[in-house]
C-alpha cells in the first residue's frame with residue numbers, strides 16, 4: 465500500500481540508523497584519539513610545472529591512522545568531524561604540521577609552495593587569523609612557501625568578511641588558491657574582487673574532459689578566464705596523458721594528479737621528488 469505507517473518505517477530503518485550512529489561515534493572516538501596521540505598524518509601530492517617537469521609545490525592531505533593501524537582517508541572521517549564539531553581542531557593540526565614541514569622542505573635549495581586545505585568552519589573561526597600568525601611566528605617560515613586552499617562555500621554567507629580575511633592572509637604573505645573551482649558558487653564579479661593567486665580546476669571537470677565536448681569548452685574557458693584575470697591555474701585529478709596534453713594545449717601547465725603521483729607519506733615524497 466502507498467500509505468506505509470511511520471511506525472513501520474521506523475521499525476524498518478532503525479537497525480541501519482543505529483549502525484550509522486554507532487559508526488559515527490566510533491569515528492568520533494578515533495578522531496579524538498588521533499588528535500591526542502598525534503595519529504593524524506599528512507600525505508603530500510606533488511604539483512608539477514609540465515613545461516620543464518619541475519616540482520613547484522605540494523598539497524598536504526590529511527589521513528587518520530586508526531588505533532588498529534589502518535589509515536582512513538578524508539572521505540571516511542571528515543564528514544563525521546564536521547558533524548561533531550571537530551573540523552577546526554583537525555585544520556589547526558594540519559596547518560601547524562604543514563608549516564613545520566614546509567619550513568624543513570625549504571631549508572635546503574628547494575623553493576616549494578606547500579598548500580593546505582581550510583574548512584569553512586576553521587575559516588570562520590574568530591581565532592583563525594590569529595592562530596595562523598602565531599604558527600608563522602613560531603616556525604619563522606617565509607610565508608610565501610605556504611598556500612591556503614579555500615573553497616567557494618566560504619563566500620556564500622558573508623562575502624565581505626571573507627574578503628577581509630583573504631586580504632589579511634595576503635598581507636601575511638600567504639598564497640591563496642580557490643579549490644574545487646567551478647563546483648560551487650563561482651561568480652565572475654566576486655572573483656575579480658578577491659585577492660586570489662590561483663584557481664584549481666576541479667577533478668570532476670578533468671574527469672569528463674575526454675568524454676564530453678562541453679567539459680572541454682568549460683575547462684578551456686576556466687583557463688582563459690584565469691589568464692585574463694591574471695590568475696595562476698592548476699588542474700587537479702589529472703590521470704592520463706590525454707588530459708595532460710589537452711590542458712597544456714589550452715595553456716594550463718600546472719598539474720596535480722595520479723598521472724605524476726598519488727599523495728605520498730612525507731619520506732616517500734621527499735625521496736621521489738626533492
Ligand code: C2E
Nearest residue numbers: 525526537538558581582583701702703720721722723727
Ligand atoms: P581536495 O582538496 O580537492 O584534494 C584533492 C583530492 O583528490 C585528494 O583526495 C587527492 O588524493 C585526490 N586526487 C588527486 N589527484 C587525483 C587523481 O589523479 N585521481 C584521483 N582519483 N584522485 C586524485 P583526498 O586526499 O582523499 O582528500 C579529499 C578531500 O578532503 C580534499 O579534496 C579536501 O577537500 C579534503 N581534505 C583533505 N585534507 C584536508 C585537510 O587537512 N583539511 C580540510 N579542511 N580538508 C581536507
Ligand code: MG
Nearest residue numbers: 523581613643
Ligand atoms: Mg585541496
Ligand code: MG
Nearest residue numbers: 643644664700
Ligand atoms: Mg581540490
Ligand code: MG
Nearest residue numbers: 644666667700
Ligand atoms: Mg576536489
